[in-house]
Amino acid sequence: MRNRMESPPMKALSSLPPSRRLPLLMALLVAVSLLVSSVLGALVAHWESVDSQLAEVRNLADNGRKTFARTLKDVHADLRTLAGSTTVRAALIGLSRAFEDQGPQARERLQQLYLQDNPNPKGQKQRLNDAGDGSDYSRLHAYLQPWLTNFTEDRGYYDLFLIDPAGKILYTVFKESDFASRLDSPALADSGLAAVYKRAQQLTDTGHYVFADFAPYAPSNGDPAAFIGVPVRSGGSGGRLLGVLVLQLPIEKFNDTLATLGSEGKRVFAEYGRSAAGVIVDDFVHETDAEGRGVRRIRLPVEIDGVRWYVVGEVHDATLYRPGLILGATLLAMAMLAVAVAVPLARRLVRSLWTPVEALASRFDAEVGRSVEEIGGIASQVEIISGRLAHEATDSGNHIRRLLERIDTVSASVGTAAAAVEQISVSIGNINSATGTSELRMSHARERVQAAEAAIGELLGATAEIDKVLRVIEGVAAQTRLLSLNAVIESARAGEYGKGFAVVANEVKALSHQTSGATKEVGGEVEAIRAGSAHSAEGLQGVASAVDQVGEAVRDITGMIGEQRMAVTEIAGMVGAVSGEAQAVAREARDVGASAERTGEEARSMRELAGRLLGDVERTRSRTQAFLAGLRAL
Incomplete structure (x- = not known):
């Protein structure tokens, strides 16, 4: 379409070889420059001349x-x-x-x-x-x-x-x-x-x-x-x-x-x-x-x-405009002379530039070719590396998301364990209170046994009280067995952290069984007391001995419960620490995930840039070859 719209002079100029077209273009440029400057100079000089003559x-x-x-x-x-x-x-x-x-x-x-x-x-x-x-x-x-x-x-x-x-x-x-x-x-x-x-x-x-x-x-x-x-x-x-x-x-x-x-x-x-x-x-x-x-x-x-006359100053248009016309004609003649001189000078200048331009074109072709190849290789490597980096960033993001899910699960489990430990601590407090009460009652039983030795007549009353104490001890033993069973279950759930607590729980369990057996024995003794007063003294001594054993057992239970309390407190502290660490790990994991996503985006952008760079390299190669072909055509 553009070629069809070109004027005949432009077609004729385009058909000329560059060795002739360049001098003509240079001469045309000189002519246009001189013509514009001549016209502007002539106009300025013309109006200055007109103003000067009108002032005259x-x-x-x-x-x-x-x-x-x-x-x-x-x-x-x-x-x-x-x-x-x-x-x-x-x-x-x-x-x-x-x-x-x-x-x-x-x-x-x-x-x-x-x-x-x-x-x-x-x-x-x-x-x-x-x-x-x-x-x-x-x-x-x-x-x-x-x-x-x-x-x-x-x-x-x-x-x-x-x-x-x-x-x-x-x-x-x-x-x-x-x-x-x-x-x-x-x-x-x-x-x-x-x-x-x-x-x-x-x-x-x-x-x-x-x-x-x-x-x-x-x-x-x-x-x-x-x-x-x-x-x-x-x-x-x-x-x-x-x-x-x-x-x-x-x-x-x-x-x-x-x-x-x-x-x-x-x-x-x-x-x-x-x-x-x-x-x-x-x-x-x-x-x-x-x-x-x-x-x-x-x-x-x-x-x-009183009569008005006028003194008239007059100048003919021809006189007024003649200096400007003469100057314009002079400038036009000078411009034509300059064009006539510029054409052979431009042709000679183009010829003098041919040899260095040819050498420059050859060197430029070689240098540009190497540079283009190097840039293309670099762009290809960048594209490959950016692809790998994007893939690795995607994988890292997936791993981090799975890690976050696991950390959330651990955090939930740690919360549950903390609640269970708190419940155990409350139970241990209750046991401690019950054992204190049992120890106090054992002391009373011993006093009563001693009083029974002094007064057999009061034995029935004492045996009645002992029967009550035995029922309490039996209830405490049953509760202790239940707590020890729960402690064993929780220690097994805590894994490595609950092994020491499991030993303590087993000991508590054994003691509860012993307490139950002792209670049964005391019951037998009471029954024996009730069976016959003949065996009262011996029975009272057996009761006293049993009471002493129960007191020792209760004191042992109280010591064990104190140790359990300390263990539970440590477990609660460790559970809190684990929860805090899990939350910190979750935050770091989220930050790492965001960085991985940004790294993936940058890698994809780098890959796109590398692709565009390869396209630019190819276009540069084509344009360079066309430019060098034009230079060699001179």
Whole structure:
């Protein structure tokens, strides 16, 4: 599936032998690295260049605004100089009188002399200084024209107007159709020149000026014209109004000055007549110039007598982006050159590496083969040992479980033996109490026998008491035989620990039989006493002897019972010790069983790891062989 999705170039590259594919891949890597670095470098340099050029245009616009302000200040200075000039004041007075001397047809007569009859072509009518009619007007005109013509041309003004207080245009330099006309005429009443005149004559301070923005002006072929004017008063500010001095400003007056600030692809110019609404100031906007080319512009506002103009800094997109394009092309060419150099170098490098790579491949093959075999053998041994260990751990767990079962059985038996020993101890206490009572009674019997020797008359009473004692002794003997029988049984159940106790029990048993026999003998004696008083003395002596024997037997029984008590106490202590040891062995056995189970789990995990290691060894062998085959294919 992956091969079907490969592109044709990748298929072609994959089909090449490694000796050619590696140099191409190295060259491709170099090309991609250089291309990425070139693109990033070009982008960074491009935007730095763009920012630098925009900052330069902003500085140009700011300098343009300062230049515009200086130019406007120079215009104002020219107006103040002319308005304060004695020549201009005298000219206004003289021209007003001379204009009146021309009669009611003064406008037609003067236009005839200086326009229709002017030998100079249109646009150069200012070259005529004197019409030659000999009038006062022509003499004054011949005096003023050269001076004011040179002034307007040198200072870059389009035209200069001298207007009397009545609104008659007494003088112009350029001589267009407005010459010698009245400002209240239909052609001029709504013009910017008429507006400046009306506002200027209201000023009392000759140091102030008024301004009318660019608007189509009919006498100048309908081209936009701006006007700036000041009042001319006798004696300066506050004096009598002599007239109004007006300069017609061409846009070139400002743009020619601003043009000196620009450079290739960048320019600064003044813009007028634009509404402040929607205008973005002090920031760049993308627009299209008159020739349809994309430009970036920044507008800085300036004020002229309440009228807003803009000083515009402009740079063409081609100029703005040209350094980045040149740098990108240069970097691309360098990258292509580096690739062209990298291909043969990579091929030579691959060839120079062939011999050591072949030797390295052979050594690597041998070393890896031995290492793989050794690792495989170790893994096999680990797998075998871990299997054995797991089997032995399982067997140990089974043995320990059986041992725990046996220990539990022993613990139960030891508990039963302890209960039996406790019961024997209680029985021995009872026997001890009974033998004490028997010994006391034997003492009484002896006293009675002695009393019987003294008084035979009391023999029947004594024999009656003896009969009672004999019955008690017979009961004690029977109980002793029963206890001795139980002691023999318990000693046999205790095994080796009960052998000494068995001897004692047998002795107790023999003594009980002797006690029973003695009791029978005493009974016979009593019967003999009862049979005949003739044998009383002999019978009493036999009774006394029998009583002494019984006392000795009772004392022996008491000593034996004390020994049995001590033996039973020792047996109880040994049984408790055996029980404690059995519990300790059980705890240790459980711990050993848990360790055996953990050992089995670890052994099984080790066996699984050994199996995976064998698989990894085989995969390593296969990959190593494939890698070495690829190296040898170089």
